[in-house]
Amino acid sequence: MVLARLAISALAKQGYKLAQTGTAYWNDWLGGLTARFIFAAVLWPYYLNSALTKPGMGPLGVFSPGAGAFAQIIPAIAEAHSYDPGAIAFFPWHIIVIAGTLAEFVLPILIVLGVATRLAALGMVGFIAVQSLVDIYAHGAMPGALFDGDPASVLDQRILWIFPLVVLVAIGGGRFALDRRLWRRLRA
Numbered sequence: 001m002v003l004a005r006l007a008i009s010a011l012a013k014q015g016y017k018l019a020q021t022g023t024a025y026w027n028d029w030l031g032g033l034t035a036r037f038i039f040a041a042v043l044w045p046y047y048l049n050s051a052l053t054k055p056g057m058g059p060l061g062v063f064s065p066g067a068g069a070f071a072q073i074i075p076a077i078a079e080a081h082s083y084d085p086g087a088i089a090f091f092p093w094h095i096i097v098i099a100g101t102l103a104e105f106v107l108p109i110l111i112v113l114g115v116a117t118r119l120a121a122l123g124m125v126g127f128i129a130v131q132s133l134v135d136i137y138a139h140g141a142m143p144g145a146l147f148d149g150d151p152a153s154v155l156d157q158r159i160l161w162i163f164p165l166v167v168l169v170a171i172g173g174g175r176f177a178l179d180r181r182l183w184r185r186l187r188a
Contacts, residue, residue, distance in 0.1 A: 032117065032174025035164040040112045043161060051104040054097070056085070062105065065097045073097050075138050103127050111168065114177025121168035128165075132158045 054069035055061030067085055070078035074093060081087040088094065107127060110120035132154055135141040144153020151157070173180065 027171050029175035031167055031171045032114070033176050035167040036112060036114060036117070036173060036177070038164045039108070039168075044108045044112055047104050047108045051101060054101040054104070062101050063098055065094070065101055069097045069101055073100050073134065100127075100130075111165075111173075114173035115179045117173030117177055117179065118169050121165040125162055125165050125169070128158055128161055 050072075054065050054072065056064040056066045058064075065085060067078065067083040070081075070085055070088060070093070071083060074096065077088060077093055085094075103123065104127070107120050107124045110116055111124060132143075135154055136143045141154050144150050144155045146155060146159075148156075
């Protein structure tokens with residue numbers, strides 16, 4: 001009986017050490033790298049393609065959004081002005097569309113590279129929340145509900161989208177994030 005207890009105690013200690021090692025690897029590099037990889041593989045192409053539909057003509061087209069940007073972000077205002085960006089008031093509508101377009105371009109790049117990862121991921125969580133509200137209230141998407149058996153609903157999809165971002169907010173971009181490498185060079 002004593003021998004069995006000693007064996008169980010030794011196994012428990014080894015399990016605890018293994019769990020500590022796994023947690024250390026997860027927090028140091030694996031968690032952030034995995035979350036950034038999932039974001040890059042699943043969401044970055046979506047946001048890049050969406051962002052590319054918004055700028056107007058020229059290299060500074062982000063600051064003069066096209067009709068498609070207004071139709072996607074504020075469809076009621078775009079429709080009220082016959083999808084003519086020149087007829088839409090600059091404040092607040094152009095400001096909202098420019099900010100949304102810049103966020104859709106910049107935040108995913110920062111996350112994938114691992115620059116200001118926690119802040120960029122937090123901004124992306126806010127962006128997805130606003131995007132979800134626009135999809136539901138302005139575009140008529142069905143929000144769905146958790147545990148309703150419909151994984152294609154907005155709520156179910158967006159929770160899955162937000163999960164790797166929450167991981168990044170909690171533990172950062174990991175050892176292979178660009179900003180971590182820059183900090184090490186600055187300290188040296």
